[in-house]
Amino acid sequence: MTSRWTIPLLVLAFIAFYLLPLGTHGLWIPDETRYAQIGQQILIDGNWVTPHFMDLRYFEKPIAGYWMIAIGQAIFGENLFGVRIASAIATGLSVFLAYAVARRLWNDPRKSFACALVYMTFGLIAGQAGYSNLDPQFTLWVNLSMVALWFAVDSSSSRDRLISWAVLGFACGMGFMTKGFLALLLPVLIALPYMLWQKRFLELVKYGLVAMLVAALVSLPWVLAVHAQEPDYWRFFFWHEHIRRFAGDDAQHGRPWWFYLPLLVVSSLPWAALLPATFKDAWHNKRHVSVVFLLLWLLLPLALFSLSKGKLPTYIMPCMLPLALLLGHAMVARIEQGKTGALRVNGLVNLLVGAIALVALVYFQIKKPFYDNEPQHMALLVVVLLSWIVTGLLTLAKPLKMWAAPAVAMGVLVLVLPASMPSTVVHNKMPDQFILEHMDELSQAKTFLSNDLGAASALSWRLRRPDVTLYNTQGEVKYGLTYDDAKGKSIGLAEVGPWMAQARSKGPVGVVMRVKDSDESHEMDELPKDAKRYDEGNMVILIFPQITP
Numbered sequence: 001m002t003s004r005w006t007i008p009l010l011v012l013a014f015i016a017f018y019l020l021p022l023g024t025h026g027l028w029i030p031d032e033t034r035y036a037q038i039g040q041q042i043l044i045d046g047n048w049v050t051p052h053f054m055d056l057r058y059f060e061k062p063i064a065g066y067w068m069i070a071i072g073q074a075i076f077g078e079n080l081f082g083v084r085i086a087s088a089i090a091t092g093l094s095v096f097l098a099y100a101v102a103r104r105l106w107n108d109p110r111k112s113f114a115c116a117l118v119y120m121t122f123g124l125i126a127g128q129a130g131y132s133n134l135d136p137q138f139t140l141w142v143n144l145s146m147v148a149l150w151f152a153v154d155s156s157s158s159r160d161r162l163i164s165w166a167v168l169g170f171a172c173g174m175g176f177m178t179k180g181f182l183a184l185l186l187p188v189l190i191a192l193p194y195m196l197w198q199k200r201f202l203e204l205v206k207y208g209l210v211a212m213l214v215a216a217l218v219s220l221p222w223v224l225a226v227h228a229q230e231p232d233y234w235r236f237f238f239w240h241e242h243i244r245r246f247a248g249d250d251a252q253h254g255r256p257w258w259f260y261l262p263l264l265v266v267s268s269l270p271w272a273a274l275l276p277a278t279f280k281d282a283w284h285n286k287r288h289v290s291v292v293f294l295l296l297w298l299l300l301p302l303a304l305f306s307l308s309k310g311k312l313p314t315y316i317m318p319c320m321l322p323l324a325l326l327l328g329h330a331m332v333a334r335i336e337q338g339k340t341g342a343l344r345v346n347g348l349v350n351l352l353v354g355a356i357a358l359v360a361l362v363y364f365q366i367k368k369p370f371y372d373n374e375p376q377h378m379a380l381l382v383v384v385l386l387s388w389i390v391t392g393l394l395t396l397a398k399p400l401k402m403w404a405a406p407a408v409a410m411g412v413l414v415l416v417l418p419a420s421m422p423s424t425v426v427h428n429k430m431p432d433q434f435i436l437e438h439m440d441e442l443s444q445a446k447t448f449l450s451n452d453l454g455a456a457s458a459l460s461w462r463l464r465r466p467d468v469t470l471y472n473t474q475g476e477v478k479y480g481l482t483y484d485d486a487k488g489k490s491i492g493l494a495e496v497g498p499w500m501a502q503a504r505s506k507g508p509v510g511v512v513m514r515v516k517d518s519d520e521s522h523e524m525d526e527l528p529k530d531a532k533r534y535d536e537g538n539m540v541i542l543i544f545p546q547i548t549p
Contacts, residue, residue: 006113010095013120017411018088018129023080025418026430027461029454032132033432036083037457039069041466043078049225050233054457055466056480056489059236063222064177065134078464084132090140091129095120097140098321101147102328104154105290114404115328121410122320124267124313130414134179135314141175142318144168145187146297152207153194153293161207169211173218181242184215186318189304190296198289236479255311260302263313267320269353270388270406273346274327281330297322331403340399347395350406354388361385370422380420387412427537428516432458434536435512439463441532441543446507449499451523452514453477455539459512471496471511472523496526504547511542 027033034053041052051058051066068086076082099116103109119125128136145168152164168187175183195204226233265272285291302319305311334342361381364370371378391405426433435442435458442448443463450456451471460468470490474481481490491499503509511531515524516538524540531542 006109006116007099010099010113010116010120013117013407013411014088014092014095017120017126017414018092019085021130021415021418022084022088025080025421026426026433026436027080027083027132027458028429029431029452029458032083033454033457033461035066035069035132035134036073036078037461037466038066039073039083040078040461040464042066042070043074044464044466049222050229052466053477053480054460054468054489056477056486057230057483058477058480059230059233060241060476061134061179062177062237063226064174065137065179068137069132078461084130087132087136088129090136091120091125094125094136094140094143094321097143097147098324101150101321102325104151105325106329108332111329111332114332115325117404117407118271118328118331119321119324121270121407122267122324123269123410124317125320126410126414128314128317130418133314135317138175138179138183139317139320141171141178141183142186143321145171145175145183146190146318146321149187149191150290150293153198153200161203162210165207165210166214169214170218172211173215176215176219177222180237185304186301187211189300190293193300194293194296197292240479257306259311260306260316264302264316264319264323267313267316268323268327270350270391270410271327271331271346273349274331274342277334277342278323278327278330281333282326291326294322294326298326335400335403338400343399343403344396346406347392347399347402349392350388350409351392351396354385354392354409358382358385358389370424372423374423377420377422380416384413384416384420424537427539431455431512431514431539432462434534434539434541435459435462438534438541438543442510442541444508445510445543446546447503447509448511449496449503449509450512450514451520452512455512455514459510469499471513493523493526496523500528500544501547504544507546509542509544511540511544513540513542514538515540 027036038051038053038058041054042048045052048067048070049063051061051063065086068090069083072085073079073082076085095116098119099112102112102115106112148164148168148171152161152168155161155164172184172187191204191208195201265275268275282291282295286295298319302316305315305319308315331343334340361370361378365378388409391402391409394402394405421430431454439462442459448456448459448463448465448468449471450459450468451473453470453473453475456468456470460466469488470477470481472492474490477490480486500509511527513520513524515521527542528544531544533543534541
């Protein structure tokens with residue numbers, strides 16, 4: 001492959017794998033509907049300082065990530081594509097950073113292309129590129145800060161160093177305004193031991209001040225503005241979202257310390273079988289400063305995330321770029337040496353993944369079907385699994401020529417899998433599609449009610465109505481409900497009868513319920529019985545007519 005084709009191929013892959021699937025499936029609850037609604041509310045209210053979720057203060061994250069989601073909807077429309085485009089662009093820019101830093105590290109177009117392609121098609125990265133949340137954006141800013149750090153320490157002129165440290169500061173400021181203080185900690189975590197090892201500590205102090213100044217210039221205006229609007233913001237955000245999540249015994253998403261080790265392997269599919277060769281290559285090159293830098297970039301954040309009490313799979317996304325660089329370098333080195341063992345093993349693993357999944361699909365379709373009279377959807381899933389089998393066979397047969405085949409398998413997966421979802425998943429996990437089917441009737445309602453935050457935010461986003469009343473649920477908006485101006489935004493079982501009577505006296509009432517257990521069935525029983533009812537999976541839409549007092 002000539003170097004002139006590398007960038008066009010990556011752009012083509014970005015369009016095919018990242019952009020095309022964005023509008024092919026509904027918003028997943030609870031994350032995508034939440035972020036869609038928060039971004040939309042910025043456009044409705046014009047408040048670009050304080051995040052609000054369905055008219056409630058929502059201090060779990062800073063504002064910059066919501067800005068990007070809001071801008072996506074402002075430019076492309078308040079639709080599925082507009083909600084998700086920020087994640088796709090952020091991931092695409094991270095792919096570009098992978099290419100750029102690999103070029104700086106090794107000045108080899110083939111290695112640059114391989115590293116970028118590997119990063120683009122890591123399962124965790126590719127999966128999040130079409131999913132509306134803040135992790136792809138945060139990962140971009142962390143990646144930019146670390147790439148800028150390498151450019152800074154590798155630069156030969158003071159001017160280039162100054163520019164790189166300033167870019168690092170900008171990335172830290174944006175990362176801080178996307179997910180918080182971790183964006184400031186991670187570059188220090190890598191820069192400090194690396195610069196001490198290189199006996200360049202004074203340089204770190206000198207230029208680090210530049211980065212700190214730029215980060216402050218980027219973030220301080222918003223920091224002061226949100227404090228002026230909401231004096232309690234920083235107390236809640238620092239203690240609840242940082243200290244409690246990292247060290248608290250009641251931290252959200254508690255997992256054992258080793259949680260990320262197997263997850264890192266799974267997240268590396270379809271390249272996971274190359275990890276042993278990657279770390280073997282890194283060990284042999286441990287005296288190279290570039291390899292040491294990449295290992296620090298990979299291992300120190302991974303250790304920090306493992307120490308945290310609260311863990312989610314997406315938290316390790318900032319570790320994936322250095323892993324892609326190490327893996328791409330090791331893989332191309334083996335290709336150039338004509339060594340096929342690791343490549344063949346990787347092909348075999350991908351073949352087995354596809355074959356085992358295909359056998360499991362057939363087995364469960366016979367015993368307990370995923371698909372109920374949905375041959376088209378099932379056929380799409382079969383296409384995905386066959387792509388893994390075929391690309392695995394190609395890698396086995398011609399590893400030196402077909403080394404990039406695993407990328408095609410992952411590309412087919414992210415392109416086709418969303419459209420292959422069985423109706424049970426769509427009905428239960430993507431309620432905005434159900435709501436969309438009944439928009440005409442729901443849009444006539446004057447008041448709205450829901451017993452599930454995911455369903456409520458889907459309703460709010462689809463109708464552009466933040467004023468959905470919550471029924472017997474609080475969850476992550478519990479803090480926002482404590483404010484005086486939030487009174488009436490949430491009602492309990494004992495209040496629903498009088499609330500319905502009052503609401504119906506003003507006009508029709510639209511209700512979206514999630515009914516999947518006995519408690520939620522009891523919530524349904526407390527509602528009047530004269531509604532027009534629509535059911536889909538465990539989602540129920542009720543349209544109550546207006547009554548005369």
